[in-house]
Amino acid sequence: MDVFNELPEDCISSILSLTSPKDTISFSLVSSFLRLVAASDFVWQTLLPSDCDKIIDKSVIPLNYSSKKELFIRLCNSILIDGGNKSFAIEKSSGKKSYIISAEELSLLYGEEPDHWTWKSVPESRFSKVAELKVICKLVVKAKLRTSMLSANTNYGIYFIMKISDRAFGLSSVPVETSVEIGNRKDVHTATLDHRNGEKDLPDEKQRYERVPYKREDGWMEIELGELFNGGDEDEDEEFTVSLKEVKGFHVKGGLVIEGIEVRPKH
Structure with missing residues (x-):
């Protein structure tokens, strides 16, 4: 040296x-x-990300920093943006971008119907509201995102962040289909919301393969919905759709608590 x-x-x-x-x-x-x-x-x-200035302009709380290095470290700890409906962070080792999209930004079947969903605040969530399923026969959760949000030449994992309430019922009746779709490409898997299969603190290879919930460091649980490789540069923009839905029959269920969907670099 x-x-x-x-x-x-x-x-x-x-x-x-x-x-x-x-x-x-x-x-x-x-x-x-x-x-x-x-x-x-x-x-x-x-x-720092090339669009860093645009991102921090959307921060709910103004960021104070004395150097670009201090800003980098601050963004590693995540900030709330877009009126508090998204969480943004950068990966400490690589500087790659990641987001958590709150439940309020997702499309939930009958999401505005109080007979089916309750919107409430919980102290363990980073967002002001989460969605709790009261009762429904068919579960459908979707989100539409843009590749311009993501870092270029990066493989992303997409994760459904959830909990199961003490009053839950019917969530293990049938598996759900998860998918990530962009253009004519679609990554499809089968998952289960049965929380009894996800009591381990860390995922093992069997859990990842079967797409069952496992515990996160923040106390929530997550299911991997799929992957997306963003090969374009950050000036390119393409819409992609993420979904979790039942595709076989109708089964009464309740007690699912949704915080959001996370898109983060996958290694």
Whole structure:
């Protein structure tokens, strides 16, 4: 690393701008000089999403930061945007973007009918309201999103965030179909909402294959709905549809609590 100490500062900054946040932080530990260069706004501006300014303008709470590195760290902890209906964060190791779309942004079958759904606040949710299913015969949840929201050349996993209330019934009657559809491509799987299969703290390979709920670090549970590879650049924009629905018959059920759908980089 001695050779880097002999390079001009702007040359080192240019090199770091081509690496990842993880590499930049590791590089800064080599010497006090390199730590100073690695903390520059020039370096961290290139590691932030290209549309970062537009995103933070939509933040519910104004963000205060003294450097681009501080802003990066702040965004790793997630912020609420779009009137509090979405949560945005960047991945610490790569700078890739991720979102959680609240239940209020989703399309729920009979979602506006008080006989079928209750909208309420719960202390464990990051959003002001979640949706609790009272009773329904056919469950359909959909969301329409845009690829321009996502980081380019990134494989994303899409996850349904949920809980099962103590009063739940009928949720294990039949499996549900999950899908991620973009253009003429459709990623389809079968999942179950039966919470008794998801009591483990961490998912194992069997759980992931069978698409059953498992516990998240934030206390909620999630089911993987599918994957999407966003190969275009961030200027390209294409709509994709995410869904979870019953496709066989009608079965009375209730007690499902929906926080939202998360789209995050998958490794």
